[in-house]
Amino acid sequence: MPFDVKNNGNGSGHPRSQIWAIGGGKGGSGKSLITSSLGICLSRTGKEVLLVDADLGGANLHSCLGTPYPNVTLSDFIRKKVPDIKDVIINTAIPNLRLISGAEDYLEVANTSYAQKIRLLRQLISLDTEYILLDLGAGTAFNTLDFFLIANDGIIIVTPEPTSIENAYRFIKSVFFRRLKRMINDARIRDIIVNAMDRKNELGIRTPVELLNYVESIDNEIGQRFKNEVLKLRPKLIINSVRTKGDINIGFSIKSTCLKYFGINISYVGHVEYDECVWQSVRRRRPLLLEYPNSRPAKCIERIAKNIIMNKEIEEEHF
Amino acid sequence: MKMFRDQNYYEILEIRPDASYKEIEEAYRRAKETYSGESPATYSLFTQEECNEILEAVEAAYRTLSFSKSREEYDRRLSAGLDVRDFRYYTDTKEAIKPSPPAAEQKEEKVMPSYHAVSKEAGLHPPQESAPHKDTETYEGVEFNGKMLKLIRERKGMTLNSIADKTRISIIYLEHIEGDKYQRLPTEVYLKNYLMQYARAIGLDPKRVMESYMVFCKKGKSE
Numbered sequence: 393m394p395f396d397v398k399n400n401g402n403g404s405g406h407p408r409s410q411i412w413a414i415g416g417g418k419g420g421s422g423k424s425l426i427t428s429s430l431g432i433c434l435s436r437t438g439k440e441v442l443l444v445d446a447d448l449g450g451a452n453l454h455s456c457l458g459t460p461y462p463n464v465t466l467s468d469f470i471r472k473k474v475p476d477i478k479d480v481i482i483n484t485a486i487p488n489l490r491l492i493s494g495a496e497d498y499l500e501v502a503n504t505s506y507a508q509k510i511r512l513l514r515q516l517i518s519l520d521t522e523y524i525l526l527d528l529g530a531g532t533a534f535n536t537l538d539f540f541l542i543a544n545d546g547i548i549i550v551t552p553e554p555t556s557i558e559n560a561y562r563f564i565k566s567v568f569f570r571r572l573k574r575m576i577n578d579a580r581i582r583d584i585i586v587n588a589m590d591r592k593n594e595l596g597i598r599t600p601v602e603l604l605n606y607v608e609s610i611d612n613e614i615g616q617r618f619k620n621e622v623l624k625l626r627p628k629l630i631i632n633s634v635r636t637k638g639d640i641n642i643g644f645s646i647k648s649t650c651l652k653y654f655g656i657n658i659s660y661v662g663h664v665e666y667d668e669c670v671w672q673s674v675r676r677r678r679p680l681l682l683e684y685p686n687s688r689p690a691k692c693i694e695r696i697a698k699n700i701i702m703n704k705e706i707e708e709e710h711f
Numbered sequence: 712m713k714m715f716r717d718q719n720y721y722e723i724l725e726i727r728p729d730a731s732y733k734e735i736e737e738a739y740r741r742a743k744e745t746y747s748g749e750s751p752a753t754y755s756l757f758t759q760e761e762c763n764e765i766l767e768a769v770e771a772a773y774r775t776l777s778f779s780k781s782r783e784e785y786d787r788r789l790s791a792g793l794d795v796r797d798f799r800y801y802t803d804t805k806e807a808i809k810p811s812p813p814a815a816e817q818k819e820e821k822v823m824p825s826y827h828a829v830s831k832e833a834g835l836h837p838p839q840e841s842a843p844h845k846d847t848e849t850y851e852g853v854e855f856n857g858k859m860l861k862l863i864r865e866r867k868g869m870t871l872n873s874i875a876d877k878t879r880i881s882i883i884y885l886e887h888i889e890g891d892k893y894q895r896l897p898t899e900v901y902l903k904n905y906l907m908q909y910a911r912a913i914g915l916d917p918k919r920v921m922e923s924y925m926v927f928c929k930k931g932k933s934e
């Protein structure tokens with residue numbers, strides 16, 4: 393079963409390759425920009441990196457890398473036009489960095505079946521590459537959630553706007569319940585949860601943390617198991633398009649709120665400043681890190697890559 | 712993983728039990744920012760009432776952990792497994808820690824410290840015995856090193872944060888002043904100015920505090 397959970401960030405992964413999944417709800421928050429830039433940072437450390445445009449339906453990762461629209465894409469693999477995932481990998485102009493471009497035919501591919509998904513994941517994790525970065529695209533489709541959960545590191549990109557934050561919470565909530573749901577094939581557990589959700593007003597259950605505590609009070613062992621699952625969720629947070637100190641602080645507030653509400657301990661790995669040079673490089677279809685290597689957003693992303701590798705959080709800055 | 716209503720003061724502030732004073736200040740500021748109703752990070756998950764409840768707990772946590780004596784007592788109860796939910800922090804010298812203080816003597820000391828006790832805690836020689844129970848504001852004969860200043864401030868129920876607000880001196884410098892970290896203090900001109908502002912903020916004679924502190928500072932730096 394490829395979704396088995398090991399003792400890493402979000403789920404299992406191949407021992408040889410680290411999978412990072414970049415998601416977080418809202419469209420246009422900078423997922424593709426940050427995925428491609430993190431990929432470039434990693435490739436510069438001499439590691440083999442594979443970027444996968446898993447934004448089934450809204451693929452544009454190739455643009456962020458300045459790669460022409462490829463003639464093989466993930467959809468060729470999903471529709472079994474080619475048997476082997478290796479057949480859809482293309483090289484980029486950047487050493488050590490390769491790409492599987494996204495599927496363009498939305499309807500067919502966005503509804504990937506469970507079996508297809510498993511085939512894709514099996515083949516991905518069997519690849520001999522040190523890092524696999526998945527650009528997940530917007531939304532909370534099961535595809536997206538499962539890719540996020542299977543990754544070693546799940547990274548959520550949020551911009552400092554109410555709508556973006558709301559979407560991120562919706563995403564985290566979906567991840568939370570998707571994760572618990574996998575344990576609910578036990579009829580007894582399902583009964584407890586269903587009962588709790590039915591009576592949640594009567595029982596005064598408001599937050600996921602309260603739900604977990606209620607389950608624990610009914611059945612200590614199951615409650616513990618749930619809590620352990622939730623504790624394993626340690627998504628990473630990046631705030632993108634930051635313009636003020638207050639914007640940076642929103643990251644800390646999100647972290648605190650998630651801890652108190654979901655019981656999920658997010659790690660805030662950094663922020664990326666807003667800068668005109670980002671869209672200028674996008675417009676020229678040139679990678680930000682090559683076009684403006686000394687820009688502030690580029691430096692921010694380098695720091696984030698370092699933090700993720702070292703498993704560190706943003707330095708609490710004093711001001 | 713506990714509901715915020717059941718969290719202890721460290722959990723409410725999301726800090727480790729050995730958090731430094733500065734970490735407490737930062738956590739407090741951050742929590743205020745998060746739950747005061749302005750933050751876009753909070754409104755969609757917590758209602759206004761819940762935010763207020765959290766804020767109340769944050770406030771109590773901050774008060775309790777900001778003062779060394781009440782923190783010690785709180786820690787003692789935590790580690791003894793006692794119920795700490797209605798732990799009453801004290802906000803000024805008259806308000807003692809509520810139930811079952813360890814010893815009557817200590818309780819009295821918390822309520823109204825004698826010069827003697829304060830000086831001993833600050834590692835100073837006791838002043839002339841003439842002063843003990845008179846006007847506490849003059850602190851006659853007391854030498855003001857950082858430790859002493861901190862004690863006096865805490866006994867007046869003031870947080871470092873409120874001093875920083877009043878004086879606009881960075882909390883880091885204030886902490887260094889109170890911590891007698893002479894090497895880390897700014898140059899003399901600034902320091903003197905800071906000391907006088909600080910003294911004024913906690914109701915002490917600015918000139919006396921400054922002069923007394925500078926003696927410690929010079930001695931400390933030359934050592």
Ligand SMILES: Nc1ncnc2c1ncn2[C@@H]1O[C@H](COP(=O)(O)OP(=O)(O)OP(=O)(O)O)[C@@H](O)[C@H]1O
Nearest residue numbers: 419420421422423424425633665666667670671674
């Ligand atoms: N830090 C930034 N500063 C300025 N502009 C930015 C920044 N980050 C992103 N942008 C702008 O936002 C646009 C969207 O970014 P990107 O395509 O990476 O988002 P996305 O999350 O992948 O979107 P989608 O959900 O549609 O795939 C970029 O074209 C860029 O112009």
Ligand SMILES: [Mg+2]
Nearest residue numbers: 423424447452
């Ligand atoms: Mg995208």
